[in-house]
Amino acid sequence: MNVRDSEAVAALLSAAGYEEAASEEDADIAIVNSCTVRERAENKAVGKTGYLLAAKRAGRLKAAGLMGCAVQRLGESVFKALPGLDFAVGPRRYGAIPRLIERALAGESGMLEISGPDEVPQSMDAHGDCGFRAFTTVLLGCDNRCSYCIVPDVRGREYSRPAREVAAEAAALAARGVKEITLLGQSVLRYGRRNPAFAPDDPPSPGGYREPFPRLLEMLQTIPGLERIRFTSGHPSGCTDELVRAFAEMPKVCRHLHLPVQSGSDRVLKEMGRGYTRARYLAAVAKLRAFDPEFAVTTDVIVGYPGETDADFEDTRSLMEEAGFDNAFVFKYSPRPGTRSALLADDVPREEKERRDAVLLADQDARGAARNARLAGTVRRILAEGPSARNAARWSGRDGGNRITVFEPGAAPPAPGTFLDVRITRTAPQTLYGEIA
Ligand code: SAH
Ligand code: SF4
Helix, strand or coil: CHHHHHHHHHHHHHHHCCCCCCCCCHHEEEEEECCCCCCCHHHHHHHHHHHHHHHHHHHHCCCCEEEEEEHEEEHHHHHHHCCCCCCCEHHHHHHHHHHHHHHHHHCCCCCCEECCCCCCCCCCCCCCCCEEEEEEEEECCCCCCCCCCCCCHHHHCCEECCCCHHHHHHHHHHHHHCCCCEEECHHHHHCCCCCCCCCCCCCCCCCCCCCCHHHHHHHHHHCCCCCEEEEEEEHHHHCCCCHHHHHHCCCCEEEEEHHHEECCCHHHHHHHCCCCCHHHHEEEEHHHHHCCCCCCEEEEEEECCHHHHHHHHHHHHHHHHHHHEEEEEEEEECCCCCHHHHHCCCCCHHHHHHHHHHHHHHHHHHHHHHHHCCCCCEEEEHHHHHEEECCCCEEEECCCCCEEEEEEEEEEEEEEEEEEEEEEEEEEEEEEEEEEC
């Protein structure tokens, strides 16, 4: 989501006549985008901004600003933490940035722009040169109140962008060569639940879809040139029969869902207020895999939630095995000010959080190896991205399940953004290897 927000701000600045600097050292103006989901992320963003302010004092920068969730959390106090900061902008006020830069260049400083929780932002559809893949935010904010999470406080209440607006943005991207689009929302399957996303005069769903999210997918599915549609993050309550039907009926919709589970212990899930039990979560995964056993499911897990016992942790381990995740991101619990769980003692010692983190990652490596091994010998449709990060002589891309696939490009390397059929010859926990079929 922050990558997308940075891209949108860069596009607004290009439209206002600014040019992207070749490097940080070459820049006249610098803006740091911040995340506050975990304390470490916020500290990094604030630390980096402090470093830029030193460059400004030394005369190497003309203006410096901070944007993102940390600003919304810190409010006015951001200027105490960062004296000399020219401007600070919360998530729903990014449209103000070009004007704030002008004012900063004219000598103003300490300007704060934060929003109320229900504000509807402008200029959501600005894109820079995004190549063949693009993100678009379809659902802002979050109306859930997971005990550990600061997102609802800093990103405001849910607001679904009108489906028509999203479709127009996707069509414009496709016309510029975008092949793959990822729809973003904290709980994206809740699209169109709090506010209507479809107008009464929108055409009815040809496939008879009644739920707003599958209906949005159906609308995007018809856009010429757009070949792949992804979305993140999911929640088991959104894994409805209609969603499964959409996956089955719409070939452009990738068979991958990022479905954060957070914990496998019913006791912890209840304390977190996640709104599902272990059994209900596993039923959602089973439903997706029932129509396609290769359906990719990835997840987020938190280790070391207050009071998490060994038994709770073992429940998480066994859930991850039962769900057969294709990939997992593991986070060490970080208390965030103002959340319900911040009132509880952060009582799992750091070394124990690290141990649990390492155990889950090792489990996931073994699981990923086994799951990927089943794909050896298959031919997969890959969207080629370019030379691989580790070895420039090879290329990498992703299959529909978002699995990284490395292949020999052959004598005439394909253009980035081309679809290729790759036969898988070898597999690793997080990577498939193959040759162009
Ligand atoms: N909306 C998404 C998650 C957004 S935050 C969802 O509910 O699925 C991304 C991830 O950060 C979460 O899935 C969670 O695993 C992690 N996270 C959020 N708050 C955290 C905290 N206080 N400490 C550690 N990890 C946290
Ligand atoms: Fe945070 Fe829960 Fe909302 Fe995700 S669903 S953003 S974890 S409150």
